[in-house]
Amino acid sequence: MSLPDDLAYSREHEWVRVDGSQATIGITSFAADELGDIVFVELPDVGAALSQFAAFGVVESVKAVSDLFAPVSGEVVEVNEALQDAPELMNSDPFGSGWIAKVELADNAELDALMDAAAYADETA
Amino acid sequence: MTEAPATGELLRTPLHAVHQELGGRMVPFAGYEMPVQYGSIIEEHRTVRSAVGLFDLSHMGEVEVRGEEAVAFLRYALVSDPGALVTGQAQYSMLCDTDGGIIDDLIVYRLEDQRFWIVCNASNRAAVVEQLTALTDHGDFGAEIEDRSDRTSLIAPQGPNAAALLGELTGVDLDTIGNYRAAQGTVAGVECLVARTGYTGEDGFELFCDAARARDLWEAVSAAGDGHGLRPCGLGARDTLRLEAGMPLYGNELGRDTNPFEVNLGRVVKLEKGEFIGRAALQAVQQGGPERKLIGLQMIDNAIPRAGYEVLAAGTAVGHVTSGTLSPTLGTKVAMALVVADAAGVGNTFEVVVRERPQRAEQVKLPFYKRQRD
Numbered sequence: 001m002s003l004p005d006d007l008a009y010s011r012e013h014e015w016v017r018v019d020g021s022q023a024t025i026g027i028t029s030f031a032a033d034e035l036g037d038i039v040f041v042e043l044p045d046v047g048a049a050l051s052q053f054a055a056f057g058v059v060e061s062v063k064a065v066s067d068l069f070a071p072v073s074g075e076v077v078e079v080n081e082a083l084q085d086a087p088e089l090m091n092s093d094p095f096g097s098g099w100i101a102k103v104e105l106a107d108n109a110e111l112d113a114l115m116d117a118a119a120y121a122d123e124t125a
Numbered sequence: 126m127t128e129a130p131a132t133g134e135l136l137r138t139p140l141h142a143v144h145q146e147l148g149g150r151m152v153p154f155a156g157y158e159m160p161v162q163y164g165s166i167i168e169e170h171r172t173v174r175s176a177v178g179l180f181d182l183s184h185m186g187e188v189e190v191r192g193e194e195a196v197a198f199l200r201y202a203l204v205s206d207p208g209a210l211v212t213g214q215a216q217y218s219m220l221c222d223t224d225g226g227i228i229d230d231l232i233v234y235r236l237e238d239q240r241f242w243i244v245c246n247a248s249n250r251a252a253v254v255e256q257l258t259a260l261t262d263h264g265d266f267g268a269e270i271e272d273r274s275d276r277t278s279l280i281a282p283q284g285p286n287a288a289a290l291l292g293e294l295t296g297v298d299l300d301t302i303g304n305y306r307a308a309q310g311t312v313a314g315v316e317c318l319v320a321r322t323g324y325t326g327e328d329g330f331e332l333f334c335d336a337a338r339a340r341d342l343w344e345a346v347s348a349a350g351d352g353h354g355l356r357p358c359g360l361g362a363r364d365t366l367r368l369e370a371g372m373p374l375y376g377n378e379l380g381r382d383t384n385p386f387e388v389n390l391g392r393v394v395k396l397e398k399g400e401f402i403g404r405a406a407l408q409a410v411q412q413g414g415p416e417r418k419l420i421g422l423q424m425i426d427n428a429i430p431r432a433g434y435e436v437l438a439a440g441t442a443v444g445h446v447t448s449g450t451l452s453p454t455l456g457t458k459v460a461m462a463l464v465v466a467d468a469a470g471v472g473n474t475f476e477v478v479v480r481e482r483p484q485r486a487e488q489v490k491l492p493f494y495k496r497q498r499d
Contacts (some may be wrong), residue, residue, distance in 0.1 A: 036361075037167045039431050039451040040458075042480075058480070060429055062166045062450060063361055084427070 001029035004095050008111050009120035010071040012053070015095060016114060018105070025071055026099040028061065029114060030124045035061040038090045043079040043100065050074055050103055052110050057100070072110050074103030079104065138183035139278055139339040147357050156248035157184040158360040169362035170263030170453040173325050174496075177284035179346060180363060181462040182331070186250030187277040188257065191240040191248050192268035199241060199268075201401050202359060203233065204385060204394040210235035215305045215322055218255055218341050218393060220245075224404035230375055232322055234307050242273075242318070242333075246375050250274055260402065278339035282346055283366075285496075286353040291330055293349050295319065302328030313345030324363065326370025327496055368448050369455065371421065371492030376418055377432055377448045378461055387415035387463065389491070417444065418469040421491040422460045422477065426484035430460035430477045437476040437483055443468040446477060452493060458484070459493050 007015040013031035017024045032038065042058040050056045050070035057068040079101045083089060090098040115123065135158040144151065149160030160181070162169060172178045190199060199207040205218035217233040219227050229249035234242040245253045250272070257270045282290055288299050296317055297310035307320035315338045323329035334342050347355060364374070375380050378388050384407060385394050396408055424430060430449035435442055444464030452459050460477065468475075471490055476483035 036162060037165050039167075040427075062365060062449075062453075063161070065429075065431065 001094070003028070003077070003121055005117040007095065007117065008014070008114035009117065010053070010069065010114055012069040012071070013124075014069060014071040016071045016111065017106075017110065022077065022102055023074065023105050024099050024102050025073055027068070027093045027094055028120070032091045032094045032098070035059065035066060035091075037062050038087045041083045041087045041090065041100070043081075043083065044076050046076050046079060048076045050076060053111070058060040060090070065085075068100065071114060072103065073106040075106075076101050077104050078102040085108055135324060136184070136231040138181055139336050140181045140183060140280075140343055143340060143343055144357075149357070152360075154360060155184055157247060159184060160357075162359040162361045163357050166359070166361040166365065167453045169356055170365050171286045172354065172356040173327055173358060173362065174454055175285070175365055176356070176359035177282050177286040177290055177329075177350060178325075178356055178362065179343070180281040180283065180358050181279075181343070182281050183278040183281055184247040186243075186245040186247060186253060186272070186274045187279070187333065188243040188245065188250075188254055189240065189271040189273050190243060190257065190268055191237075191271075192266075193239060194267035195239045195241055197268075198261060198266040199233065199362035200398055201264060201266070202257060202402075204401060204403060204407065205233070206395045207233050207235065207241060208398075212237060213306055213308055215307055215320060218384055219379075219390065220253060221385070221403035221407065222381065223403055223406065224380040225410060227375070227379045227383055227385065227405045228256055228381065230373065230379055230390075234318070234320065236307070236309075236318070244279075244331075249375060272358045275335050277333055278336045279331055279333050280339065280346065280470075281323060281329060281331045281345050282350070282355070283323045283325040283358075283439070284327050287327075287329045290346070290350055290353045290355065290380065291319070294345060313342060313349075315342045315345070317342070324372060325366040326372070326492065326494055327366075353446060356387060364448075365450050365453055368450055368459070369452050369492065369494040369495075371418070371461070373461070378463070379489070384410050384415065384462070386410045387417040387466075388419040414466065416466055417463050418466045419447070419461055419463050420469050421489045421493060422446075422449075422462050422475060422486040423489045423493075424460075424477070424484060424486045425474070426456075426482070426486075428477070428479040428482075428484040429458050430462075430479065430484075430486065435478040436462045436464055436486075437478065438464070438468045438473070440476070440483075443475070449477075454494050457493075459489075461491070
């Protein structure tokens with residue numbers, strides 16, 4: 001799957017799509033492929049405060065449990081409830097309908113600590 | 126032939142290159158490098174339930190026991206009675222220690238009147254050989270032990286289409302090989318022991334052949350499998366399949382600190398056959414009743430139970446999860462757990478502690494899945 005170039009990427013294989021003061025976050029296709037079939041997602045609560053690079057939720061594959069790490073800090077304003085019944089969306093459409101949460105960005109400068117698509121592609125080559 | 130490893134390196138089965146060609150994700154398992162999956166574990170699992178999956182199980186141990194006193198020896202060494210087997214018949218069994226703890230679970234095949242094969246877990250092969258050798262020496266039994274694991278490969282087509290597939294490749298009349306029966310024959314020109322045994326809860330076969338012919342056999346079965354929906358399957362699917370079928374796994378449900386009676390395997394122990402290793406200890410457990418019980422759990426709350434998670438009953442710790450997953454066939458979150466015997470009862474509610482939070486579960490009957498039989 002090609003990496004959308006309008007996103008910012010973290011070392012822990014999360015992506016960020018900025019939209020004004022808010023951002024949508026998710027995991028990358030690389031992470032989803034590594035995990036294999038995703039069967040469960042523990043979403044953060046709406047209102048939760050995420051801290052950049054800190055664990056904020058859990059994603060489970062058939063065999064393993066993995067932490068999700070926030071690529072940016074902010075307050076969760078919406079979570080993708082569709083993932084409760086269809087966690088496999090993270091495998092089939094990780095950059096689209098497999099999104100995890102929307103946050104109110106705490107500090108845009110944090111985006112400087114993330115990579116662009118080209119740099120992330122190099123990291124995961 | 127397995128390659129001799131440098132110190133610390135993993136062993137490989139003769140099919141290692143095939144797994145890599147198929148895109149297998151290789152992981153360390155019992156000292157071997159084995160494929161955990163080729164694509165999707167769930168798809169591989171479903172293929173076994175609906176068509177036929179093909180497994181490389183060459184890492185497992187095959188130990189031959191033969192001689193004039195082979196029967197007497199095995200009746201003494203194992204908890205079951207291999208003397209009750211006819212030629213061409215197999216039984217599930219265990220090697221227990223004097224305290225009743227399980228050294229390994231295994232299948233014993235009677236190949237000839239005085240020649241048996243013990244097929245055991247890769248992780249316990251050395252312990253099994255050591256125990257059997259020590260017992261023959263100590264008991265002065267007229268029986269020989271030969272570890273044939275390195276020269277024997279094992280591939281297993283499992284699923285409702287396995288018989289039709291195999292039927293195209295062998296002259297052996299598969300109707301004469303019922304469940305837990307085996308026969309020597311040729312499959313695609315390769316000499317095999319053809320056994321109707323498996324670890325998936327489906328109909329299926331385990332094909333034992335010379336390691337030198339493993340690749341030929343795999344490729345022939347795969348090629349013929351195209352017409353039957355065959356998919357290569359890894360250890361990931363093997364685990365979810367056996368868990369759905371309520372089958373125990375050594376290292377999870379079974380271990381040196383478990384006895385057969387606490388894990389629903391009392392029926393395998395034949396206390397009345399005469400003296401055998403572990404008899405006194407096992408008789409005591411049977412008479413007093415086991416202190417723990419292996420139960421099936423189905424989650425009520427939305428969380429996946431995993432091996433090692435604590436199990437509570439009304440807030441009190443009563444045991445732990447031994448294996449757990451999301452069942453691909455049933456879509457439910459299920460587990461096997463070892464709990465204090467008094468707490469067990471179908472319909473009882475428990476809490477599984479998942480990331481420090483108690484999540485409700487209900488005890489259900491095992492197995493979770495049983496295949497339809499005609």
